[in-house]
Amino acid sequence: MPSLYATLADTLRAEIVAGALPPGTQLPSEHELVQRHGVSRNTVRKALGQLVHDGLVISRQGSGYFVREHQPVIWHASRPERNVQTSVLPADAWSHCVREQGRTPEEKIRIVVGVPNARIAAALQLKPGEEVVGRLRERYVDGVLSTLADSYYPESLVRDSPIMLPYDVQPGVYAILASRGAGFTRNRDEIITRMPNREEANRLKLGPGTPIAEHLRVSFTPSNRPVRLLLSILPGDKVTIAYESFAT
Amino acid sequence: MPSLYATLADTLRAEIVAGALPPGTQLPSEHELVQRHGVSRNTVRKALGQLVHDGLVISRQGSGYFVREHQPVIWHASRPERNVQTSVLPADAWSHCVREQGRTPEEKIRIVVGVPNARIAAALQLKPGEEVVGRLRERYVDGVLSTLADSYYPESLVRDSPIMLPYDVQPGVYAILASRGAGFTRNRDEIITRMPNREEANRLKLGPGTPIAEHLRVSFTPSNRPVRLLLSILPGDKVTIAYESFAT
DNA sequence: AAGTGGTCTAGACCACCTT
DNA sequence: AGGTGGTCTAGACCACTTA
Numbered sequence: 001m002p003s004l005y006a007t008l009a010d011t012l013r014a015e016i017v018a019g020a021l022p023p024g025t026q027l028p029s030e031h032e033l034v035q036r037h038g039v040s041r042n043t044v045r046k047a048l049g050q051l052v053h054d055g056l057v058i059s060r061q062g063s064g065y066f067v068r069e070h071q072p073v074i075w076h077a078s079r080p081e082r083n084v085q086t087s088v089l090p091a092d093a094w095s096h097c098v099r100e101q102g103r104t105p106e107e108k109i110r111i112v113v114g115v116p117n118a119r120i121a122a123a124l125q126l127k128p129g130e131e132v133v134g135r136l137r138e139r140y141v142d143g144v145l146s147t148l149a150d151s152y153y154p155e156s157l158v159r160d161s162p163i164m165l166p167y168d169v170q171p172g173v174y175a176i177l178a179s180r181g182a183g184f185t186r187n188r189d190e191i192i193t194r195m196p197n198r199e200e201a202n203r204l205k206l207g208p209g210t211p212i213a214e215h216l217r218v219s220f221t222p223s224n225r226p227v228r229l230l231l232s233i234l235p236g237d238k239v240t241i242a243y244e245s246f247a248t
Numbered sequence: 249m250p251s252l253y254a255t256l257a258d259t260l261r262a263e264i265v266a267g268a269l270p271p272g273t274q275l276p277s278e279h280e281l282v283q284r285h286g287v288s289r290n291t292v293r294k295a296l297g298q299l300v301h302d303g304l305v306i307s308r309q310g311s312g313y314f315v316r317e318h319q320p321v322i323w324h325a326s327r328p329e330r331n332v333q334t335s336v337l338p339a340d341a342w343s344h345c346v347r348e349q350g351r352t353p354e355e356k357i358r359i360v361v362g363v364p365n366a367r368i369a370a371a372l373q374l375k376p377g378e379e380v381v382g383r384l385r386e387r388y389v390d391g392v393l394s395t396l397a398d399s400y401y402p403e404s405l406v407r408d409s410p411i412m413l414p415y416d417v418q419p420g421v422y423a424i425l426a427s428r429g430a431g432f433t434r435n436r437d438e439i440i441t442r443m444p445n446r447e448e449a450n451r452l453k454l455g456p457g458t459p460i461a462e463h464l465r466v467s468f469t470p471s472n473r474p475v476r477l478l479l480s481i482l483p484g485d486k487v488t489i490a491y492e493s494f495a496t
Numbered sequence: 497a498a499g500t501g502g503t504c505t506a507g508a509c510c511a512c513c514t515t
Numbered sequence: 516a517g518g519t520g521g522t523c524t525a526g527a528c529c530a531c532t533t534a
Contacts, residue, residue: 003503010446029519040505045520053301053456054443061520062512072440078493174495189491192320193441193461193484195302198261208301211459211484213441219495236441236459243437243491245326247422247467251522277500288524293501309501310531 004039008047016056016067027057027065055209055237068207070237073101073141077189077215078243082174090168094149098141106140109166113155120152123218123229131155133164141238145204148233157182157227173228182227184219191215191241196233204235211236252287256295264304264315275305275313303457303485318485321349321389325437325463326491330422338416342397346389354388357414361403368400371466371477379403381412389486393452396481405430405475421476430475432467439463439489444481452483459484 002010015021028036033044048065051057059065074097081093090107098105112134116124120132137149151173153163161176162169169176177183192214196206206212217230234241250258263269276284281292296313299305307313322345329341338355346353360382364372368380385397399421401411409424410417417424425431440462444454454460465478482489 005503013446031519042506043504046503048520054445059520060513062518063514064519074438078491081495184495187491187493187495189493190322191439191461191489191491193459193482193487193489195457195459195484197302198258209443211441211443213439213461234441236443239441241439241441243326243435243439243493245435245437245491245493247329247432247435253522279500290525291523294522296501307501308532310499311533312500 004037005043005046005050008033008037008039008044009050012047012051013054013056016051021067023067023069025067026063027067029064052207053209055207055211058207068237072238072240073098073103073146074240074242075147075234076242076244077217078245082172091170092168092172094139095168104142106143107168108138108140109168110136111164111166112136113164116152120229120231123216124152124154124226126154133158135163135166144238146238147235148200148203150231152229152231153177153227177227182221182225184227185222186220188218188220189215190217196235200233204233206235206237213239213241215241252285253291253294253298256281256285256287256292257298260295260299261302261304264299269315271315271317273315274311275315277312300455301457303455303459306455316485320486320488321346321351321394322488322490323395323482324490324492325465326493330420339418340416340420342387343416352390354391355416356386356388357416358384359412359414360384361412364400368477368479371464372400372402372474374402381406383411383414392486394486395483396448396451398479400477400479401425401475425475430469430473432475433470434468436466436468437463438465444483448481452481454483454485461487461489463489 012027021027030041030044030048034041048057048059052059056068057065058068075094076097079093079097090105095105095107114131115129116132116134121130124132126132132152133155135151137151138145139147139149157177157180158164163173163176174183193211194214196204196210196212200206200212213234213236215232215234218226219228220226260275269275278289278292278296282289285292296305296307300307304316305313306316323342324345327341327345338353343353343355362379363377364380364382372380374380380400381403383399385399386393387395387397405425405428406412411421411424422431441459442462444452444458444460448454448460461482461484463480463482466474467476468474
């Protein structure tokens with residue numbers, strides 16, 4: 001026998017997926033649901049909590065519950081990362097990709113230098129105490145923070161290069177590394193699906209019920225030396241990941 | 249000012265991530281937390297609910313709350329899918345990959361034939377009313393249902409082939425399609441991160457706080473004809489997705 | 497049988513948004 | 516000011532697990 005709150009949640013869920021309550025619509029208030037279904041307010045709140053938790057609904061204190069609107073952007077993870085020939089800046093592949101979808105990209109970059117945590121050190125196969133240059137990048141779509149994309153390079157490899165400046169890199173990260181004999185030719189990608197931790201949820205203003213994909217890309221030279229780590233946090237409600245690959 | 253339940257949740261969370269409460273440990277009971285922190289049971293339950301929701305903790309009715317244990321398997325999505333030369337069955341790439349990680353794979357396959365839903369029809373560019381053969385596959389790791397991997401083929405393409413039998417396909421899906429002039433050479437992959445719907449959560453026995461990756465792969469012939477759709481549901485707590493790619 | 501979590505109620509006060 | 520959601524309490528009864 002299903003519980004009262006589960007039954008109520010299912011009723012509302014059905015109305016949403018059927019389209020009777022289209023995205024953006026306000027749901028009946030807690031008070032109204034209490035009266036209409038003859039249950040206590042706590043029970044109504046538990047049902048609504050489920051929907052919020054499932055990412056179907058958001059709540060705004062003082063105004064009400066609303067059916068959530070989704071407009072994810074597609075991120076083509078396997079496309080070449082080299083900068084694009086264009087007069088519009090930034091010229092990196094991600095920005096170009098967002099513009100292709102009729103939306104407006106923007107980036108904020110902060111540079112940090114220092115000894116990284118164990119995870120980053122392991123991925124880049126660093127010696128103990130070896131430093132990295134981190135480019136902590138926030139990517140915005142139509143003005144809202146959409147993903148975090150932090151990249152890390154061994155410090156010795158990028159010292160005094162444009163990679164250490166907090167702007168879109170010209171003529172591109174690949175070209176600079178290649179000119180220093182460390183052009184990468186192979187990526188290893190890993191994607192983990194999980195709930196955000198508190199800090200990520202705050203920074204990305206994620207409502208409850210929004211999972212993230214953690215994308216980790218290590219780029220290698222032909223001699224299998226890791227020269228770059230790219231660590232991205234992609235909120236499930238804002239980004240879809242796409243790959244093109246050859247079937248073999 | 250943080251709420252009581254948020255404060256309590258943070259306290260417990262900190263103990264978990266710091267390792268004071270290692271995976272598998274039982275948390276204090278609700279009753280004990282009520283007394284220890286001098287708050288009501290509902291408040292304790294709301295705090296614990298947060299942790300469950302974030303995937304850090306699971307609850308077992310009648311026994312208690314426990315710190316969750318993660319043992320995800322790595323799925324190499326870009327590896328060739330062709331069957332592996334081995335005496336152990338099943339011989340498909342996924343099973344081989346799981347065995348490499350020292351674990352035991354198992355598959356259950358159910359065949360369905362009929363007119364598919366709009367999403368599948370669109371991906372395979374079918375004519376209205378055209379039928380597909382669906383192979384609905386459940387993949388188990390060490391005996392527990394770990395992912396759903398359903399594949400769909402235009403019916404006209406696989407009629408009377410071993411693809412219509414509910415077993416591991418010999419000598420392999422690729423070989424059969426190739427022998428019919430429909431060997432695929434290119435994949436388009438799409439990965440969506442979201443919370444499971446009710447049916448998925450039930451089938452995969454997902455606790456609250458477990459997001460999923462929905463992986464959609466369409467395989468094309470050299471003349472860009474889509475011949476197969478692979479639709480997988482990968483629970484975040486059980487699977488990590490990996491890709492190898494060439495940087496260009 | 498005792499202890500655990502799961503559901504549900506009734507009522508209080510607070511914080512926020514709209515008018 | 517009035518309506519909305521957010522937090523919190525106290526207490527009840529049920530369902531499940533363990534011993």
